[in-house]
Amino acid sequence: LAKTTQPISMDSYEGQEVNITCSHNNIATNDYITWYQQFPSQGPRFIIQGYKTKVTNEVASLFIPADRKSSTLSLPRVSLSDTAVYYCLVGVPSNDYKLSFGAGTTVTVRA
């Protein structure tokens, strides 16, 4: 599984856009990039997944450059309830479904 590097923490204010960049220099051809969100006292929750270019859903956008060695999760107009730990994972979907979680990024949204 490709190793990922993310910032340990990020602070933001309500209404701002939060961008979290994940480095994955050793990403393999068949690997996808998946982001999870974990609120305190809860299990992680799938946010978004992508392979290349841009993916957008109702929660976030995922930007992946052509070389795929990094990716950026973008959270638009955050609110206090977006305070959570965000994990970037890289791997082949359905490859035994095994997930390898790194340290994650703690995002704190302030009023």
Place this chain on the structure above:
Amino acid sequence: SAVISQKPSRDICQRGTSLTIQCQVDSQVTMMFWYRQQPGQSLTLIATANQGSEATYESGFVIDKFPISRPNLTFSTLTVSNMSPEDSSIYLCSVEDGARGTQYFGPGTRLLVL
């Protein structure tokens, strides 16, 4: 999406005892997973439990310490045996999301060993 429940949600146990954690999912799934999340840390996979076969343990985890049962396609248990304070963690179960190759997680069981 799958709905997963875990019992107990939290417990305080004495060292040397064992605790069995239950994981129930609202649909039939082939693969279930057990993770440990120590205080302030990320998640670590303990084992993968497929129905009808022995669980597969990750490096650093052994069956004698963390026996797992998988009697059917909607249920699994993880036992933390002969507990010590170092076993104090959150234990989470998850199931595969076949459509995306990702996982749905339960709410976790918060364990404190004194």
